[in-house]
Amino acid sequence: MIALSNFLQARSSVSSASNLVLVFITLFIQKRPKGLLPQKGRAAE
Amino acid sequence: MISFSNFLQARSSVSSASNGAVLPFVILLFIATLSCALGNLLFDADSLFYVSTYTITLLGKYLCYALLALAVDIIWGYCGILSLGHGAFFALGGYAMGMYLMRQIGDRGVYGNPELPDFMVFLDWQQLPWYWQGFDQFWFAMVMVALVPGLLAFVFGWLAFRSRVTGVYLSIITQALTYALLLAFFRNEMGFGGNNGLTDFKDILGYSLQADSTRVALLITTAIAVALVLVVSQLILKSRMGKVIIAIRDTEARARFLGYRTDRYKVWLFVYSAVIAGIAGALYVPQVGIINPGEFAPLNSIEIVVWVAIGGRGTLVGAIVGALLVNYAKTRFTAIMPEVWLFALGGLFVLVTLFLPKGLAGLASDLKHKFIARNTKNQQVQN
Numbered sequence: 001m002i003a004l005s006n007f008l009q010a011r012s013s014v015s016s017a018s019n020l021v022l023v024f025i026t027l028f029i030q031k032r033p034k035g036l037l038p039q040k041g042r043a044a045e
Numbered sequence: 046m047i048s049f050s051n052f053l054q055a056r057s058s059v060s061s062a063s064n065g066a067v068l069p070f071v072i073l074l075f076i077a078t079l080s081c082a083l084g085n086l087l088f089d090a091d092s093l094f095y096v097s098t099y100t101i102t103l104l105g106k107y108l109c110y111a112l113l114a115l116a117v118d119i120i121w122g123y124c125g126i127l128s129l130g131h132g133a134f135f136a137l138g139g140y141a142m143g144m145y146l147m148r149q150i151g152d153r154g155v156y157g158n159p160e161l162p163d164f165m166v167f168l169d170w171q172q173l174p175w176y177w178q179g180f181d182q183f184w185f186a187m188v189m190v191a192l193v194p195g196l197l198a199f200v201f202g203w204l205a206f207r208s209r210v211t212g213v214y215l216s217i218i219t220q221a222l223t224y225a226l227l228l229a230f231f232r233n234e235m236g237f238g239g240n241n242g243l244t245d246f247k248d249i250l251g252y253s254l255q256a257d258s259t260r261v262a263l264l265i266t267t268a269i270a271v272a273l274v275l276v277v278s279q280l281i282l283k284s285r286m287g288k289v290i291i292a293i294r295d296t297e298a299r300a301r302f303l304g305y306r307t308d309r310y311k312v313w314l315f316v317y318s319a320v321i322a323g324i325a326g327a328l329y330v331p332q333v334g335i336i337n338p339g340e341f342a343p344l345n346s347i348e349i350v351v352w353v354a355i356g357g358r359g360t361l362v363g364a365i366v367g368a369l370l371v372n373y374a375k376t377r378f379t380a381i382m383p384e385v386w387l388f389a390l391g392g393l394f395v396l397v398t399l400f401l402p403k404g405l406a407g408l409a410s411d412l413k414h415k416f417i418a419r420n421t422k423n424q425q426v427q428n
Contacts, residue, residue: 015228022225026218033210 066362067279071272078104078268082261098257105264105332107372111365112271112325114352115278118364120318121353123282124311125294127212129346130219131322133226134194136340138323140230141193143243143336144177145186146254150247163245164238174236183250190327191320198319199312206308206315211297220343227341242337249331260332267328274321275361281317282361290314351390355397357406366405 005021038044081104084096113135120126152159156166160173179185201222205215233239252259281287292300293307301307330336339345349368356367371390378386401408 015232019225019228022221022228026221026225029210029214029218030204030208033208033214035214 066360067275070362070365071275074268074272078265082265085257085261098260101257101260101264102332103376105260105267106329107369108264108267108271109325109329109332110349110352110372111368112267112274112328113322113349114356114364114368115271115274115361116318116321116325117349118353118356118358118361119278119282119321120314121350122359122364123287123294124290124314125297126311126315127216127350128219128315128318129216129343129350130221130223131318131349132343132346133219133223133341134198134319134322135326135329135345136223136226136230136336136338137194137197138190138326139330139336139340140237140243140326141180141186141189141323142327142330143246144180144189144237145183146246146249146331147243148177148181149249150245153247154245162238162243164233164241165236168233170236177236187327190323194319194323194326195316198316202312202315206311209308220346223341223346224343227338227343230338230341238337240338242335242339243330244335244337246331246334254331254334263328263332267332270324270328271365274324275365278361286310348390351394353404355393355404357404357408360404360406363404363406370405 005017032038034044081096081101084094085098085101088095090097113131116134117128117131120128147162150162154163154166156163158166161170165173180189201219205218210218229235230237230242231240237243246254248254249259249263252262254260282290289300289305289307289310292303292305293310297307326336326340352368352371353364354367355371356365357363371393374389374393375386378389397404403410
């Protein structure tokens with residue numbers, strides 16, 4: 001995350017970089033609502 | 046299964062207690078508001094019945110918070126959606142109102158520019174940005190107060206609920222939403238006054254914001270808004286739609302398997318809640334006289350959830366009582382021992398969660414049931 005943030009800071013201002021990271025997190029959770037490696041099987045909801 | 050049905054019974058007993066409380070509460074609210082209004086306008090400052098303008102504004106502020114707590118309770122208490130970003134909708138509504146109030150200043154600003162607000166003159170902007178157009182009209186600003194939070198909630202909720210983001214994940218992204226907006230509104234380039242926000246308001250609809258009568262009118266408007274939202278929300282939650290919403294809260298998967306499009310119910314309830322939060326923000330700004338990006342702070346949104354938890358989630362009147370009590374305590378505490386307040390709030394939250402899982406409303410209904418049980422027992426003994 002920090003690396004991504006640093007990369008983005010190089011291209012724009014600090015606050016809009018952290019903003020982009022937050023937007024990225026939001027979109028990521030929309031895409032994978034249970035995270036990268038979701039629980040599978042009966043234990044899953 | 047037994048524990049589950051007990052659980053349902055416990056819940057329904059709480060909500061039945063709150064259903065009966067709406068009408069008495071609305072009456073009480075109006076009596077209190079009117080007596081404060083008359084106390085401020087009719088009596089002299091040295092009279093016993095005089096209510097200071099400071100108190101009027103403080104009450105108006107509390108009622109705005111109560112409205113905000115209602116908004117959170119509707120989605121959290123009745124639909125199980127824990128939003129940790131409701132402060133964002135509140136602030137957006139507040140900014141829409143703030144932009145109208147900013148345009149009302151006209152050429153009375155420090156720089157005397159009839160068209161541009163002070164901070165734009167300071168930033169050396171030559172003309173009003175496109176998104177500031179129309180905000181000199183009150184009706185347009187009022188439409189935006191509802192439309193901007195509503196639209197954001199619709200897009201956000203539609204994406205989130207359609208891809209079945211639930212529980213903690215939803216809380217995290219709502220938190221991210223409000224934090225992202227906080228950072229965005231801090232930027233001067235956004236055109237909302239940067240970290241100073243919008244302030245130095247003069248009048249609303251031509252009436253001076255400093256006048257006692259305007260303060261009283263704002264308090265009464267806020268009280269009417271709280272009463273209206275309370276009654277309308279109760280109608281919605283008691284309707285067929287409300288039953289589906291409560292079913293979604295209790296077991297969403299079952300409601301979905303029964304054939305309900307649970308995501309649609311959630312989106313519309315989320316939009317309704319966001320619009321209420323926006324209205325609360327719009328009523329808040331003229332009374333406190335400032336709106337700045339601090340209102341987007343994640344901590345604010347968490348505090349709203351604490352009010353609702355303490356008052357009793359899943360009961361509309363409980364949420365209002367929680368917001369009023371906690372904020373009154375905050376005013377008193379921060380005046381006496383400012384450094385202790387956050388510990389007190391945190392401790393209160395822990396205690397309520399441990400000992401009063403249904404909040405103060407739950408406590409009230411428990412006491413009522415105990416009282417009834419004891420009475421019937423006494424009668425049996427007498428017979």
